[in-house]
Amino acid sequence: MQSWRRTLESICLPIGAILVGLLLFGVFCAAVGANPIAVYGSIWKSAFGRWNTFQNTLIRAAPLMLSSLCTALPARLGLVIIGNEGALVVGGLAAVSIGLAMGTSVAPTFVQIGMAIAGMIAGGVWIAIAGGLRHYRAVNETISSLLLNYIAIALLNHLVGGPMRDPSSLNKPSTYPLAEVNMLSAIPGMRVHWGLVFGVITCVIAYFLMQRTTFGFAARTAGGNIRAARIAGLPVGKLTLMVCFLAGACAGLAGMVEVAAVQGAANESLNVGYGYGGILVAFAARHNPLAAVLVSLLVGGILASGGILQRAHDLPDATVLVFQGIIFLCVLYSDSLFGKFAFFKERPAPLPPAPPLKSPTVPT
Amino acid sequence: MTTEVTTQALGWWGVPLAIIAGTMRGGTPFLFVSLGECLTEKSGKINLGLEGTLLLGAMTAYGTSYLTGSPWLGVLAAGIAGAFLGCIHGWLSQQLRVNDVAVGIAMIIFGSGLAFFFGKPFIQPSAPQLPTFNLGAWSSNPAVQAALAVSPLFLLGLAIAPIMRWFFRSTRWGLFIRAAGDSPEAAKAMGISIFKVRLLSIVVGSFLAGIGGAALSLYYPGVWTERISSGQGLMAVALVIFARWNPINCLWASLLFGGAQALGPALQSVGIKEGYYLFNAAPYVLTLFIMIFTCSPKRSLFGAPGALGMEN
Numbered sequence: 001m002q003s004w005r006r007t008l009e010s011i012c013l014p015i016g017a018i019l020v021g022l023l024l025f026g027v028f029c030a031a032v033g034a035n036p037i038a039v040y041g042s043i044w045k046s047a048f049g050r051w052n053t054f055q056n057t058l059i060r061a062a063p064l065m066l067s068s069l070c071t072a073l074p075a076r077l078g079l080v081i082i083g084n085e086g087a088l089v090v091g092g093l094a095a096v097s098i099g100l101a102m103g104t105s106v107a108p109t110f111v112q113i114g115m116a117i118a119g120m121i122a123g124g125v126w127i128a129i130a131g132g133l134r135h136y137r138a139v140n141e142t143i144s145s146l147l148l149n150y151i152a153i154a155l156l157n158h159l160v161g162g163p164m165r166d167p168s169s170l171n172k173p174s175t176y177p178l179a180e181v182n183m184l185s186a187i188p189g190m191r192v193h194w195g196l197v198f199g200v201i202t203c204v205i206a207y208f209l210m211q212r213t214t215f216g217f218a219a220r221t222a223g224g225n226i227r228a229a230r231i232a233g234l235p236v237g238k239l240t241l242m243v244c245f246l247a248g249a250c251a252g253l254a255g256m257v258e259v260a261a262v263q264g265a266a267n268e269s270l271n272v273g274y275g276y277g278g279i280l281v282a283f284a285a286r287h288n289p290l291a292a293v294l295v296s297l298l299v300g301g302i303l304a305s306g307g308i309l310q311r312a313h314d315l316p317d318a319t320v321l322v323f324q325g326i327i328f329l330c331v332l333y334s335d336s337l338f339g340k341f342a343f344f345k346e347r348p349a350p351l352p353p354a355p356p357l358k359s360p361t362v363p364t
Numbered sequence: 365m366t367t368e369v370t371t372q373a374l375g376w377w378g379v380p381l382a383i384i385a386g387t388m389r390g391g392t393p394f395l396f397v398s399l400g401e402c403l404t405e406k407s408g409k410i411n412l413g414l415e416g417t418l419l420l421g422a423m424t425a426y427g428t429s430y431l432t433g434s435p436w437l438g439v440l441a442a443g444i445a446g447a448f449l450g451c452i453h454g455w456l457s458q459q460l461r462v463n464d465v466a467v468g469i470a471m472i473i474f475g476s477g478l479a480f481f482f483g484k485p486f487i488q489p490s491a492p493q494l495p496t497f498n499l500g501a502w503s504s505n506p507a508v509q510a511a512l513a514v515s516p517l518f519l520l521g522l523a524i525a526p527i528m529r530w531f532f533r534s535t536r537w538g539l540f541i542r543a544a545g546d547s548p549e550a551a552k553a554m555g556i557s558i559f560k561v562r563l564l565s566i567v568v569g570s571f572l573a574g575i576g577g578a579a580l581s582l583y584y585p586g587v588w589t590e591r592i593s594s595g596q597g598l599m600a601v602a603l604v605i606f607a608r609w610n611p612i613n614c615l616w617a618s619l620l621f622g623g624a625q626a627l628g629p630a631l632q633s634v635g636i637k638e639g640y641y642l643f644n645a646a647p648y649v650l651t652l653f654i655m656i657f658t659c660s661p662k663r664s665l666f667g668a669p670g671a672l673g674m675e676n
Contacts (some may be wrong), residue, residue, distance in 0.1 A: 006630075012386055029597070031479075037428075039609075047537075080465050080466065082469055083581050093445070108505060112613070115391075127571075135661070136661060137655075137659050137660065138659045138660060138661040139652075139655045139656055139659045140655070140659075142412065142465050142601075143598065143601060143651075143655065144652060144655065145598070146595070146598050147400065147595070147598070147602070147648045147651055147652050149650075150594065150595045150648045151645050151648050151652075152651060153640045154642060154644055154648070155641075155645070157641040157644075158639065158640075158641035158642050161640075161641060162638075162639075177623060216670075241671060245397035274473075276473050279469055280470075280623070283469075283470075284467060284499050286539060300543050310466075312430065315481075316480065316481055316484040318476075318477050318479075318480030318481040318484070319477075319481060320476060320477075321473060321476060321477030321480060321481070322474065322477035324473055324477070325470060325471075325473040325474025325475070325477045328469075328470035328473055329452070329456060329467070329470045329471075332456065332462055332463075332467055332470055333459060333462065335461050335462050335463075336459035336460040336462050338461065350428050353509075
């Protein structure tokens with residue numbers, strides 16, 4: 001059992017890292033001549049300050065939650081998968097194809113279900129490719145999943161620019177738009193669409209799947225020690241493929257949500273940073289799906305504040321990217337601080353201390 | 365762009381010519397990044413963040429060249445900017461329990477963020493480009509001349525590859541790096557500081573990757589845009605695996621990738637518009653297939669540094 005001190009440590013360190021990241025970002029702003037206090041104020045106001053603007057944050061947090069699972073689930077298996085963007089793009093493309101094919105011939109609910117399933121299957125297969133290559137060919141899954149991102153974007157550009165192009169979309173090539181009735185509607189009383197509910201529910205399901213089921217236990221065992229898992233008779237290959245499929249399916253669903261609730265068609269706006277943002281969320285949440293919900297709100301807020309930073313402080317839109325990079329680096333550094341603070345250490349239990357192990361030390 | 369001029373004048377003969385020219389042009393950034401990554405991985409760490417380094421290098425080179433009027437100063441500045449990112453990566457990735465692949469991902473975001481942030485004002489203006497050696501002067505055809513204009517950066521990369529091989533094989537410092545990468549225990553016994561060796565390898569490797577960025581913005585395609593690097597830094601990491609951590613093989617692999625990259629634009633310029641974006645994906649597909657065929661689950665790769673990717 002984890003003691004409360006350990007639990008507190010694993011909550012405090014990432015939060016501390018984010019605060020330090022915020023501080024360093026302020027230093028960066030000051031260095032390029034912007035007033036850091038005013039920048040903080042603007043971010044707060046545009047991301048969390050008012051209910052009206054907070055909804056913008058929520059709209060951006062929804063795909064982030066789903067996309068972060070694409071990194072967080074395989075991480076439990078010891079895989080670093082960063083194909084979030086690719087899975088999101090192919091998920092969006094598949095959803096649009098099905099949505100356009102089904103048209104208005106059936107009830108909108110069925111069309112939406114069809115789109116969601118198509119998006120999830122496409123995204124799932126996309127990441128399962130990376131998982132399969134890892135297991136059967138020992139191809140580095142990080143590199144292959146990133147390459148799959150570029151291939152997915154090329155596919156998007158190809159389809160949007162040619163075979164699926166709506167001739168009336170001149171400046172920004174898009175596919176034909178989905179029928180209005182087939183779009184995901186807003187949650188009653190809000191501007192936020194149902195994708196947010198999908199995101200939260202999926203994260204909760206993912207948490208229970210990984211923490212409370214035999215499947216999750218098997219996956220975590222294989223991630224902890226693959227040799228031991230093989231000896232215990234766990235089907236490591238099947239686990240890898242299934243976890244990767246589920247991970248990709250989440251990102252594919254994010255693509256479907258973006259297409260069916262925000263864009264209304266597939267175009268280059270599909271790859272606007274939910275991929276990298278999702279990776280950041282997964283790492284900052286320490287690959288815990290429940291924590292990912294909260295971190296998504298934070299990163300969604302950062303993304304939502306991009307516009308105001310540009311307008312009010314004359315900072316380029318890449319400021320958001322720098323901000324994310326700084327926070328990511330701080331979060332990674334905080335991993336090395338575990339066990340460094342005396343306050344979080346377990347108090348000596350009544351047990352007699354074990355005899356110190358003599359390990360062979362190498363003279364330096 | 366010059367490639368288009370080439371092929372319009374020569375018709376279908378332009379395609380192989382454009383690919384040869386593209387091999388040299390497009391291969392140059394691959395060459396520098398892969399040599400940098402080779403050096404880094406020999407010391408036992410992976411630097412996935414070279415994509416960000418490449419972008420920051422490209423922006424710094426272009427900006428410096430524009431502001432000072434000297435492209436060579438731009439190349440130097442690009443290297444220094446790369447080394448700066450290398451310092452962060454080298455220090456952070458060697459902290460306890462910090463995963464070097466994760467740091468690489470963060471560095472891609474951070475590096476490209478910095479490049480886009482400071483590069484905004486340089487998208488419009490045109491900066492002085494690096495001079496080229498015109499090996500095509502014998503031909504009266506301007507298209508051939510344009511295709512055979514070879515950059516000194518390419519020749520520099522050609523020279524660095526054998527030098528690096530000699531460095532690994534025959535010098536004391538090369539031995540230190542190989543020891544740190546293959547067997548940290550042995551390196552410790554030799555009295556080497558693994559931290560310093562790896563830090564230096566990462567910093568110098570990032571310096572080279574920064575110069576690779578300069579090749580993008582000051583040679584080919586010779587502009588600064590936010591889409592100038594599309595995964596070259598990342599493909600270079602795969603390329604080093606393909607090249608079995610051998611600098612000479614890195615050279616051949618870079619040329620192959622440069623050629624693959626030139627395929628899309630070359631075909632487009634002779635009028636094949638169909639599937640332009642799909643041809644642009646050729647290098648990624650090629651990388652993926654190369655990795656599928658060269659990796660094997662049964663044995664570890666021949667030539668791989670023994671301690672590559674191990675926990676700190």
